[in-house]
Amino acid sequence: MHTLREILKKINIQDNVLFDEPMKNHTTFRIGGPADVFVTPSTVQSLKTLVSFCRNNGIPFFLLGQGANILVADEGIRGIVIDLSAFSRIMTADTKITAGAGAFVSRVSEAAITAGLTGLEFLYSMPGSVGGALYMNARCYGMEIAFVVESAAILDKNGNENIISLRKKDFSYKKSPFQKTGDIILSATFILKQGKKPEIREKMDEYRLDRERKGHFLFPCAGSVFKNNKKFGKTTGRIIDSLGLKGYCIGDARVSPEHGNIIVNQGNARALDVMHIIMFLEKKVKMELGLELEREIILVGAWNTELQKPEERYEQNS
Numbered sequence: 231m232h233t234l235r236e237i238l239k240k241i242n243i244q245d246n247v248l249f250d251e252p253m254k255n256h257t258t259f260r261i262g263g264p265a266d267v268f269v270t271p272s273t274v275q276s277l278k279t280l281v282s283f284c285r286n287n288g289i290p291f292f293l294l295g296q297g298a299n300i301l302v303a304d305e306g307i308r309g310i311v312i313d314l315s316a317f318s319r320i321m322t323a324d325t326k327i328t329a330g331a332g333a334f335v336s337r338v339s340e341a342a343i344t345a346g347l348t349g350l351e352f353l354y355s356m357p358g359s360v361g362g363a364l365y366m367n368a369r370c371y372g373m374e375i376a377f378v379v380e381s382a383a384i385l386d387k388n389g390n391e392n393i394i395s396l397r398k399k400d401f402s403y404k405k406s407p408f409q410k411t412g413d414i415i416l417s418a419t420f421i422l423k424q425g426k427k428p429e430i431r432e433k434m435d436e437y438r439l440d441r442e443r444k445g446h447f448l449f450p451c452a453g454s455v456f457k458n459n460k461k462f463g464k465t466t467g468r469i470i471d472s473l474g475l476k477g478y479c480i481g482d483a484r485v486s487p488e489h490g491n492i493i494v495n496q497g498n499a500r501a502l503d504v505m506h507i508i509m510f511l512e513k514k515v516k517m518e519l520g521l522e523l524e525r526e527i528i529l530v531g532a533w534n535t536e537l538q539k540p541e542e543r544y545e546q547n548s
């Protein structure tokens with residue numbers, strides 16, 4: 231730890247640098263132990279310096295959006311968390327909107343309605359940043375981010391800035407090209423259509439109300455824990471509900487009584503409590519129905535590999 235502190239001083243990062251920063255302050259679950267180092271770069275140059283420093287020194291780093299899709303281990307995160315919240319500029323030009331990776335998607339939806347543009351209503355009131363939403367190909371209400379994104383500005387593995395065109399076919403259910411390339415998303419440009427403001431507002435309000443009705447904002451959570459699978463004939467939420475598991479709890483972690491595919495933190499839930507519920511649900515659904523649930527939530531940090539599925543062991547950026 232001391233060495234990391236000292237080396238960071240040497241590369242003269244001017245940004246906000248925190249040590250042993252509790253990740254529960256940076257996740258929608260309000261769960262997660264300390265990150266060794268937590269940096270919020272304020273310029274692309276500074277981000278570049280930091281990332282190349284990590285890569286050249288074999289220091290693991292994790293890119294943080296709004297922390298709305300992650301479960302951070304109670305033991306925290308070894309290495310550096312790079313918080314992209316400072317890249318939050320939103321610009322409108324004709325029917326296009328370009329938003330920084332750290333901009334909240336709801337704010338981008340608001341910018342769209344202000345410009346009388348339709349196409350981003352579905353993201354309204356969904357927690358998350360532009361970078362996280364693009365990385366996860368966020369989807370809801372029959373729409374996916376892949377349907378409206380035109381291009382992204384990225385920092386590639388060699389530390390070069392590029393603009394890449396993106397097509398719908400580059401994405402699939404909860405998958406984006408970034409999960410393979412390891413490119414860092416700096417901003418994204420969305421191509422939208424002219425619309426009528428009252429109609430756009432009506433849709434935004436409808437989606438927000440729907441989320442409120444489903445209890446999304448009653449307790450801290452990270453949205454759906456598992457992916458849906460069309461072959462199962464029912465949503466994962468309904469499958470879990472059909473086994474009478476809504477409300478099941480371990481410690482302060484609980485399967486939401488409103489939605490079977492959401493686990494909530496009722497106070498001081500530990501990441502391990504959530505993990506034990508996840509594993510219990512996987513086991514029950516497999517035993518009772520023979521179905522294999524696939525995790526959507528991303529495990530980040532110092533997890534015991536026994537608790538992780540093989541594909542999750544490579545999630546962390548490096």
Ligand SMILES: Cc1cc2nc3c(=O)[nH]c(=O)nc-3n(C[C@H](O)[C@H](O)[C@H](O)COP(=O)(O)OP(=O)(O)OC[C@H]3O[C@@H](n4cnc5c(N)ncnc54)[C@H](O)[C@@H]3O)c2cc1C
Nearest residue numbers: 295296297298299357358359361362363368369370415453
């Ligand atoms: C109440 C609630 C409701 C939700 N509803 C939905 C829903 O309807 N549909 C849906 O799809 N999701 C939903 N989610 C999950 C979550 O909102 C989305 O997955 C969101 O896109 C995550 O964005 P984030 O900024 O929080 O990403 P984070 O959780 O911070 O990160 C997610 C992943 O993206 C990577 N990442 C983040 N920024 C960048 C970047 N700039 N460049 C490269 N990689 C990056 C991270 O390293 C990580 O691997 C919900 C979550 C909550 C809490």
